[in-house]
Amino acid sequence: MKTLLTLIASTLVFSSSFAAAPARPNIIVILSDDMGYADLCVYGGKDVPTPHIDSLGKDGVRFTDAYANGSVCTPTRAALLSGRYQHRYGVEDLCGKSDKGETCVLPPQANPLPLRLKRAGYTTGMMGKWHLGEGEGLTPMDRGFDECFGFLGGGHHYIIRPYDKSGYDAPITFDISATALAVGKADMTACDGVNLLPFLAAQQTGAPHAALFWRDRLRGNHFAARQGDWKLVHSAEYGEPPGPVTDRLFNLAQDLSEQHDLAAENPGKLAELKKLYETWSADVDADCRKLGLEPKFPKTAVSDPKATE
Numbered sequence: 001m002k003t004l005l006t007l008i009a010s011t012l013v014f015s016s017s018f019a020a021a022p023a024r025p026n027i028i029v030i031l032s033d034d035m036g037y038a039d040l041c042v043y044g045g046k047d048v049p050t051p052h053i054d055s056l057g058k059d060g061v062r063f064t065d066a067y068a069n070g071s072v073c074t075p076t077r078a079a080l081l082s083g084r085y086q087h088r089y090g091v092e093d094l095c096g097k098s099d100k101g102e103t104c105v106l107p108p109q110a111n112p113l114p115l116r117l118k119r120a121g122y123t124t125g126m127m128g129k130w131h132l133g134e135g136e137g138l139t140p141m142d143r144g145f146d147e148c149f150g151f152l153g154g155g156h157h158y159i160i161r162p163y164d165k166s167g168y169d170a171p172i173t174f175d176i177s178a179t180a181l182a183v184g185k186a187d188m189t190a191c192d193g194v195n196l197l198p199f200l201a202a203q204q205t206g207a208p209h210a211a212l213f214w215r216d217r218l219r220g221n222h223f224a225a226r227q228g229d230w231k232l233v234h235s236a237e238y239g240e241p242p243g244p245v246t247d248r249l250f251n252l253a254q255d256l257s258e259q260h261d262l263a264a265e266n267p268g269k270l271a272e273l274k275k276l277y278e279t280w281s282a283d284v285d286a287d288c289r290k291l292g293l294e295p296k297f298p299k300t301a302v303s304d305p306k307a308t309e
Helices: 051-059 073-082 113-119 173-183 267-290
Strands: 003-007 010-016 026-031 096-098 101-103 122-129 147-151 212-216 222-227 230-235 246-251
Touching: 026 073, 026 173, 073 113, 073 173, 113 122, 113 173, 212 267, 222 267, 230 267, 246 267
Parallel strands: 003 026, 122 147
Antiparallel strands: 010 026, 010 122, 096 101, 212 222, 222 230, 230 246
């Protein structure tokens, strides 16, 4: 049976339980936290040999212009498991605990990837880190995995040491979810991701998304939007030390590493992307409220949806 393996540190395994032809592929998704673009040899890394992963890039498909849905693990995992922008479920920061219980978990209202594939006849399993909730109804087994070997929280080591006291343009994380659902012939409703296989097989051309968006309102209210070659970044994370929050504009066709700010020369494009972002932001907040959840806002302006700082 063919295996579809996608690299995107958890491993999700979905095995088809149907023996009769036509056989559906087994699906393996590997999510690696905090790995830089050039950490793998296939992308230019030289520190740690990665021959087996390199072989996947050599014999398969490499994306040289791809994105994660979030800058930290819980939001990205929420997008991967739900197949949607994590903001639709109020997830914008690391999963944790407060006096009100767990925060930033993947809520029960989500229809997660393993459960969709399980309904389609797959046996599902997960190995490694979860970090999407530990309470009743929130664990991997509650969300559709038949088997789980790993840990529920974050900040763990796989090996405890004695001295240790503690391809085409712009795919994004939830496209992996949609592709897995497509090859597994599972339910693909309410999914922001796009099936990548038609693009990989040259049956479809162009970008899979008209626009892409990012938002983190709990860590300084940073956000970004990309449409075509243009990318808006609203952030303070430029410069040493970081300066004030500003709007920056980049043309990725000419400046993929985002070094040359073109906002001053292109105020119309900047305004267009900001308007596009504001429309998307209001849309995901509305979806969040429809599920009985509360969108996240900057701590300095918790109740003000129009706050930008």
